[in-house]
Every structure is written in structure tokens, then in C-alpha cells.
Amino acid sequence: MIVPYPLTNQKYAKKLRKMITEDYRLLEIADLNGTKIFENATVSNCIPFIQKSQPLGELRISQIFEDRIIREVLRKTPNHLRQDEDKYVWNLSKEERTGNRYSEMNVLGDFCYISKGMVVNAHENVEKGAFVKEDLISPHYDDIHSRKYLEAKDIDKYQIRRERYLEWNTERCPDKLSRPTFRELYDCPKLIMNCLGTINVTIDEDEHYLHNHSIYCAVLWKDLKEVSNKSILSSVKKFSKLSRKKMEELSERINLYYLLGVLNSSKTDQLLADQRGGDYHIYPEHIRNLPIPLPNNELQDEIGNIAKEILFRRVKNQDYTDLIQRINELVDRLYP
Numbered sequence: 001m002i003v004p005y006p007l008t009n010q011k012y013a014k015k016l017r018k019m020i021t022e023d024y025r026l027l028e029i030a031d032l033n034g035t036k037i038f039e040n041a042t043v044s045n046c047i048p049f050i051q052k053s054q055p056l057g058e059l060r061i062s063q064i065f066e067d068r069i070i071r072e073v074l075r076k077t078p079n080h081l082r083q084d085e086d087k088y089v090w091n092l093s094k095e096e097r098t099g100n101r102y103s104e105m106n107v108l109g110d111f112c113y114i115s116k117g118m119v120v121n122a123h124e125n126v127e128k129g130a131f132v133k134e135d136l137i138s139p140h141y142d143d144i145h146s147r148k149y150l151e152a153k154d155i156d157k158y159q160i161r162r163e164r165y166l167e168w169n170t171e172r173c174p175d176k177l178s179r180p181t182f183r184e185l186y187d188c189p190k191l192i193m194n195c196l197g198t199i200n201v202t203i204d205e206d207e208h209y210l211h212n213h214s215i216y217c218a219v220l221w222k223d224l225k226e227v228s229n230k231s232i233l234s235s236v237k238k239f240s241k242l243s244r245k246k247m248e249e250l251s252e253r254i255n256l257y258y259l260l261g262v263l264n265s266s267k268t269d270q271l272l273a274d275q276r277g278g279d280y281h282i283y284p285e286h287i288r289n290l291p292i293p294l295p296n297n298e299l300q301d302e303i304g305n306i307a308k309e310i311l312f313r314r315v316k317n318q319d320y321t322d323l324i325q326r327i328n329e330l331v332d333r334l335y336p
Contacts, residue, residue, distance in 0.1 A: 005033050005044040008090040009279055017088045021078040025051040028060040028072075031092045034280055035064050044280055046092075061092050083274070097274045102291035102335060109288035110242055111251045111259070112191070112218035113235060116284065117211040119179035120166070126176055133212070136167040144170060147186075148207055152194040152214035155202050157264050158307070159314045166210050179213065182231060186210050188223040189256055191263065195282045199272060201263040203256060203311070216287055218259070220251040239288055253294060257304030262292065264307070265331040293334040303330050 007013045008029075020026055030047035037045045058075040065071060074094060083089040083097050091097050108114065120137075122130040138145035142165075149166035167173045174180040187208050192215050193201040204217075211217065224232065225248055236244050262268060268290065275286045306323050313320040 001050075002037070002045055002047045005031075005046045005279055006281070006283075007048070008046060008092060009087075009276060010283065011087065011285060014088045017090060020048065020050055021081065022055065025053045025056050026059045026078060026081075027051055028062060029090070029092060030062045030064070030070050032064050032070075033092075087275075089275070095273075101271070101274060102293075105291040105293055106250065107288060108218065108259070108263075108290045108292050109239055110247055111254050111292060112220055113224055113232065114216060114218055114284050114288045115181060115185060115231070115235075116179075116195075116213045117215045117217065118174060118177055118181045118213065120173075120212045121178050122172070123176055123178045127172075130176070131172060136173050138165045138167075141165050144168075147210045150192065150209045150211045150215060152196065155192060155194065155200060155215070157200045158202050158260070158310045160202055160204075160209075163209075168210070182227070182229050184224065184227045185217065185219065188219045191218040191256065191260060192216070193218070193263065193282075193287070196280060197282075199263065199268060199282060201260060203260050203307075205256070216282075216284060218287065220254070220256060221247040222251040239285075250294075254292075255297075255300040255304045257307045258300040259292070261303040261307040261327045262331050262334075263290070264327070266328045267331045267335055291335075295334060299330070299334075303327060306330075 007016070026048060028047075028049040030049075032046055033044040035044065055078055058077050059081065060072045061074050061076060062070050062072045081090050081092075083091040089097075120133040122128060122132070136145075137149060144167050145165035147166050147168040148163050150160065150163065154160060154162040154164075174183070189203070189205045191201055192204055192209070192211060193199055195214060195216055221244065232244075236247075240247065242250070271290055272282065272286055275289060276282065306327050310320045310323050310327075313323070
């Protein structure tokens, strides 16, 4: 059966993965990740072949090649397919991965509220089709297009490459958007990052950019202390092991520039690969569950100051290769 690739690694399919591997014989998984199978679909696919019999022997893992032929690339036992006991993610690669690394650490969601941005078109139940994203965006500032606006294609590691302006505080925006989020989300210092491919993170300390759902943001819990709404309450209830008060206290002890350096490090690429299981997409739960060390202020400041210098050099188009290497070295030491 051809299905979305997230079947292999997302939380919603955990019970199904467990049932397939423990109660049935999984003969083969065709890994089609990164290949556009259906013209109008953005999600990647895979094809599991399942036999109604007891689990037995190895299963084949195949991939699609440039000639559009699907060929076997390796074999695994069901036990080796399973990446970890907790999330039951399927690892379709030769790499050794584990989703349980650094379980004693806090995760990013303990320090930050994680959210997608707004969906910038008319709400389906209010004024469906009344306007689309392009109707609200302008390359220039004016009285209507009054807030700076970003999408994922506008950012890179430590860099904002393009700014545009979004219609704001008008009759239709944000109140009639399909997903308006909440206004206070955009008025705090925050980290902003993409949701596809390699993670690219930069910081928005003063500009207070608006952004759409192609970008995730991470806002320190302490900066939302006075904000209470359904989105935040639901997030705490569904995803947090700690109380909101405890997370606010924890966030007082961490430096946003330190987090910027950690999230852009090679170590985070490795940790995300463990969680994503080869998926091209980055989901909020991947970001939320990234393990984050909490070192002393001196080390946080050292990493944070290097991140600031990278931001400066990127603006000046100066080489910063030495600084990337230094951050990677410092961050690696934080993950024994």
C-alpha cells in the first residue's frame, strides 16, 4: 500500500508501526522519500508490503533510483528496523540511530513555546476564497502593509535574506486568516526556522517579524508569561512534562543566542536525523523534543557571542568558517 512517508516516524502512527512489525510479516518497505510521486502532493511516500502471517526473517528495504526503478538496498530484521522502544520509529537507513539519546536532558520545549506561523489566506468557514496570500503581501511598506513579513525561503542559518510587508490590522488581516495564531507571538524576541530539509535558524530580537506556516518560531516561556490563550494552554497540556511556571523559571536561565548556536550546530543535524528517521520534513514535535544542555552562564555566553559574531559577519559578507567550527566543537562537548 502506498502511504505518506511519515508513517515511518511520526507519533500518530506509532501503534500501527508496532502492530505491523509485531503481529504481521513485513516483507519490504520501498523508501520513496524525496521523490515526487503524486503531482499535487507535497508529502513524500513509502510502500510497505505486509503479509498476513507471523513475523519471520528479514525484510527488504528498497529505494528508487534515477532510472525510476526500485531496487533493494539492504535487509533488516524487524528488531533492527525499530529505532527505539519509546517512539518505535522505523530506521530505513544503514546508519545506527537512537531516539533515546540524552533522555536526562531538558528539551527545547521546556525552554520555549514552539509554534507554526499563520496561514495567510481567507478562512475557509468565514470568507472562503475572498483573498489569497498574494493579495496581502507587498514588497514595500505603506499604511496598510505595515509589518515586516517572512517565509522559509527568506531565511538561512544566521541570516534574513529578504523582507516583505504584510497587510496588518485591517478588516481581513489577521482576524479573517485561515490560521491567525495570536498577536503576542510575533511581538517577542524569538528564534525562527524552516520546516523542510536541513534546519536553518536565525534570530528575531527587535524587528518582530510576522511569518507564515513555512516557519516555526521558538519563544522563551518567560516572554509569554502574561499571555494566556487556548493555543498555549493546549500546548502545555499536550506536550509538556513540566508545569508552565517551571518552564518559565527554566527559560530565565537560558540565553537565546546560545540556543541559536546550538540549533545551527552539526550536533543538532545529527539529533534531528535521529528523530526524523530520514524524513525531509521537520515537524514541531522534532523541534520541541530536541535535547538541550543547560551549561553555566559563562559557556552559554561564549557560544552566544560566537553566534552574534556570525550574524555580524553574514551581514558584512565576511568569512565565518572558523566560527562555525568553534561552535561545533563547543556544542559537541555538551553532549557526552
